[in-house]
Amino acid sequence: MAKFQTFFSTFFLTLLFASLVSATFYQTISPDQLRAREKLTHIRFYFHEQITNEKPSLLIIDPPKIMADSPLPFGSMVVIENRLTIGPDVESKRIGKAQGFYLSATQRPGLDLEIVMSFTLTFLEGEFNGSTLCVSGRNEIMLPVREMPIIGGTGAFRFARGFVHARSVKVDYHKGDATVEYNVYVYHYSSTTSSSHHQRVNEGLNFMTDPILSKI
Numbered sequence: 001m002a003k004f005q006t007f008f009s010t011f012f013l014t015l016l017f018a019s020l021v022s023a024t025f026y027q028t029i030s031p032d033q034l035r036a037r038e039k040l041t042h043i044r045f046y047f048h049e050q051i052t053n054e055k056p057s058l059l060i061i062d063p064p065k066i067m068a069d070s071p072l073p074f075g076s077m078v079v080i081e082n083r084l085t086i087g088p089d090v091e092s093k094r095i096g097k098a099q100g101f102y103l104s105a106t107q108r109p110g111l112d113l114e115i116v117m118s119f120t121l122t123f124l125e126g127e128f129n130g131s132t133l134c135v136s137g138r139n140e141i142m143l144p145v146r147e148m149p150i151i152g153g154t155g156a157f158r159f160a161r162g163f164v165h166a167r168s169v170k171v172d173y174h175k176g177d178a179t180v181e182y183n184v185y186v187y188h189y190s191s192t193t194s195s196s197h198h199q200r201v202n203e204g205l206n207f208m209t210d211p212i213l214s215k216i
Contacts, residue, residue, distance in 0.1 A: 036189040043184040048083045048090045051176035057082045069109040071173050076104040088169050088179055096123040113141040131155030135164055150186055162186035
C-alpha cells in the first residue's frame, strides 16, 4: 500500500509539474498589444555588386572544380556585402548595405544565370536607420524584372512581409560588376500615422506609391 501511495504521489507531482511547465512555456497574445497599425511602404534604392574594386564586395567560396561556359558555374557560392545607394551612381549617397550569399542553381551554360539568394538589407539612414529586411528567393538574372519574397525583418520591420522587384541597370557579366535597382514593397507595423497615397522623401529614402500596388 505504501509503495502504491508513493507511486501515486510521484505520478501526480510529475503531472502537476508538466502542466505548470506547459502552461508557462508559451502564451497567446493579442495583436492589439502592439498598439500599432499595419502599413504598406515602398522603398527604392540601388544595389551595387563590385568585384573589380580594390576592395571587392563579393567573394566566390570554393568554386566548383569543373570547366563550364558560364561566369558562375553550377554550384558556385558567393558571399556579398554590397553597397545600397539612393541613386544609380555607386558614389551617390549610401543608405544601407546588403549582406548574405547566393548560389548558382542552374546547369545551363552561358549567361542564362539562375541564382538562389538569401540576404539581409540593413538601412543606415532615415526613418529606418538600424532596421533590417530579410529577402530569400530565386533570381533569374536575364529577366527584365525579378521578384523575390520578403520573409521577415527587425526594428521598424518586425513582422514584415512583402516582396522586392530587382531590375538590372548595368551589368558586366564577365567582370562581375553590377548595379541593380530594387523596389521594395513591405507591410509592417507603425505607431505613427502616414498616408501611402502621397509621395514623400525622408532623409534619402524614397517612399512613394506605384501603379503596381493597385494590382495587388
